[in-house]
Amino acid sequence: MVTEAAPVEIAKLRKQFEQYAGAKWREIEEQRLSWRYYYAIQYDDSQLKKLEARGQPAIVFDRIGRKIDGLVGVIRKLRTDPKAFPRTQNQEAGAEVATQVIRTICDASKFEDIEAEAVLNGAVHGIAVAGQTLEAGDHGDPDTVWEGIDPRTFFYDPRSVKPDFADARFMGTYKWAGEDEILEIAPEVEGKLGNDDVGVFTSFDTDREILWRDERGRYRLVDHWWIERGMWRWCLHVGNLILSSGETPFFNDKRRPLCKYRAFAAMIDHQGDHVGFIRRLKGPQDAMNQHRSKALHIMNTRQLKIRKGVAEEIAGGIERLRKEAARPDGVLEYPGSPDDIEIIQPQQEFLQQTQYYEDAKQEIETFGPNPALLGDLGQSASGRAYAMAQQAGLAELGPFLKNFRMWKLGIYEQSWWAAQKYWTSERFLRVTDDQGLAQFMQINGLQMHPQLMQPVLVNALGSIDVDIVISEGPATETVMGDVYDTLMALAQNKVPVPPAVIIETSSLPGEVKKKLTGMMSQPDPAAEMAKKLELQGKAAENQKTQSETMLNVAKARTEGAPEAPGEAPLPPELRAAQAVADLLDKNASADHKRAQAAHLDAQTALAPLNFVHDVMSSHADRAVQRQRIPAQ
Structure with missing residues (x-):
């Protein structure tokens, strides 16, 4: 239902967006440049013109993109699923229910892909965002899901300087939409859109201007969330027309209102700008491109040292002499002395440019998990040794990983709170055990109590009180791993080692250890x-x-008996x-x-x-x- 916009309120929302666009122009320009470098567009128009005037090739040896992609892959391999722990001894069963509820929501949202996109956006853009929504479910109650948000469409309170945006008074997303898309969302606004009132532009808008070249009318569709009198409110509007609005449906376990958007920043500089890793890698990347381009230019050029007057003795003069000397198959006929013309090869300068290139390349390669840590271990190194080297490479990414981890924890907690509030009907969660067999867990169900002989609730989410934790894997390898390797070496050398000891020191999950130990404790x-x-x-x-x-x-006894004719039978x-x-x-x-x-x-x-x-x-x-x- 379309509501008439209050002029003061809608004007306030549009002013907040203008505040963001005006205060964050420097941050937006750097973010645009960061994406260009990630996509291997590392020369601007002025640089290309200068190189063309020199006859110097515009070469790009893209290491930034490969480094960022490798970082995304390493962090993705280290990911683990969330796990809930009880706050009281009576909530142990409830902790398992909460764990399966959160994992079910993450699986439905394809959260593993959202995580990978968040790492990429955080590393390049400096900001990663995800949004929570409620959808109509098939159990009579809504389902909660998460979706990844393009950070180039995200705006926020420019005064926010916390990495989790907890101090932001407003935030939201916007996108360009045609009239048909607006009518799909709100059919009742047909004929009320009027002219396309786009308001303030950002540089991200100009980058994709060509996508709307053939569109007659476009509108900025804004999903705006802000705090008013301690309550998070939201408004979906186009220009001055409000499509829908209301208060947040999301609350934490203390009944405090929450915003639908969860964001984190990779780094925040002294001016409050949110930046990614490209700021640190841009200098070495430019050096690689420039020194390699200069080295190739030196290889294709020649310097001439000639006696005065030689140019006049050659047909075509000095220009023909320069052209033939620069060509790899150049031919120059000169009747004079060979000492009159000397071609100088700038080998020393070429070696210097090559060394500068290697230094810049090494600077990028040693950032984060790198071949220097992983390549020197040798072919016979164990997986544990490689894991330790990998952890050492991730150590310098500590602030980024901390912010990323807290972002995930916030999403897991907000998922659990939403499930407690909105999952009121009976449903079954699919659970896969260690053997890969599918089982089903009942929540919010009714069963007959064997003693009271009356129906009682089974796994009621509203009565479960748990803590959500994330296990990202060990920061360092424990001594137990070395103990396991030692015991296995002794066992292979036929030293009697109890199998139960080997199982206990292995890195198998705890449940698997219990099963194997129980099997071995039984009589064989x-x-x-x-x-x-x-x-x-x-x-x-x-x-x-x-x-x-x-x-x-x-x-x-029979040997001393007399021999009888023929063969005598044995006694x-x-x-x-x-x-x-x-x-x-x-x-x-x-x-x-x-x-x-x-x-x-x-x-x-x-x-x-x-x-x-x-x-x-x-x-x-x-x-x-x-x-x-x-x-x-």
Whole structure:
């Protein structure tokens, strides 16, 4: 429903935008330049004209873009999912529910991609923004989702100097829209738009002016949020026409109002301007381009040292002499002495320009995670060693990573608060366990209490009180990793090391450790059978020895008897002893085979532990390979 705009109020909102555009013109120009450098547009028109006048090539060796992209990839590999912890002992189950609720919202918003865009925008633009919205859900209550915001469309209170914009009194976004798009949002404004009242322009508007060349009418659609009497309010307007307005639907756990936009700054300089990493990398990048361009120019030029009067003796004069000397296949016929003309190659200056280029390149390469830290470890280095080197490279990005982490934490908390407020209907969350099997968690459900025999709420979000934390991975590798490597080396050298100790010192998740330890604490049927068969085999060998002894004694008794004509049959006691001996021999052979089979079963039972070690080794090798790719 279109409401009549209060002149004072709409004028106030437009004045706030003009304050931003006027106070932040220097910041906007630097942000425009930063994006140009990221897109490898690193010469302006005046520089190109000068190079063309000198005959010098305009060469760009883009290292800024590669460095920023590599930084985005490294931080993305280090990301972890949020986890909630209970504030009281009775809320342990509720913490797991809160964890799954936040992860469900992040998955629905494709928040992993929003994170990557935020790192890129923060590194280049100096500001990263995300916005929270409520959408109609299929459970009778709204769903909350997040979307990434182009920082070039973001405006804010120019007096804000905090990295999380907590001191901003207003902020919002704007975009250019045609009349048809406006009518899709608010069909009732048809015929009321009037002329396109665009108001104040920013430099970002002029960059994309060509996109609206064929559009007859365009309008600046502004989503403006501001604080009025302690309450965040919002207004969606076009020019002086308000499309919709209201108060914020978002509140924290203390019932304090929140803005829909969450932003963070990479760096804030002494003048309050928000800048990214391009300010630090621009100088070395310009030096690389200029020194490489100068070096190529020197390679393609020649200096001539000639005797006075030689130019007059050559047809075409000095210009023909200069042209032929500069050509790689130049030919110059001169009847005089060879000492009259000398071509000088400025090799020393070329080497100096090349050295300057290498110095500038090294300055960019050593910023953040770099090949200098990752490349000197050798091919045999473990994944843990590469992780430690990577962490050392990220150490100098500490302020940026701190602001980025707090931004994510704020988004996770705001997602949980919105879910507590608006998720009131029963729904099921999909949960994937460690084995990859899908399970479902019920929230806001009704179940019959077994003792009270009356319905009770199950996992009611409004009654859960938790803390949200983010685990970005260890800042440094722990000593436990070295202990694990030492124990594995001892085990490979056939030193008896309890498998439970190896599992405990490994980097496996805690739940996996518990499962493996529980499996190993149970009696192993294969090992018990192997012991039993071993005892039976020893008993069979003893019986066999006794039967052989009895047989030998019986043979000794019959050796002294007189020989009868023909072959005399063996005495009964001798035949019985020999039969017993043959039977025991067969039993012993069978017991021995069963013992061998039991030994194979025992090896099979130990296979999971070996498999765990192989999997961890393969993961470390793959991590090493992935880390080497951005470093190249």
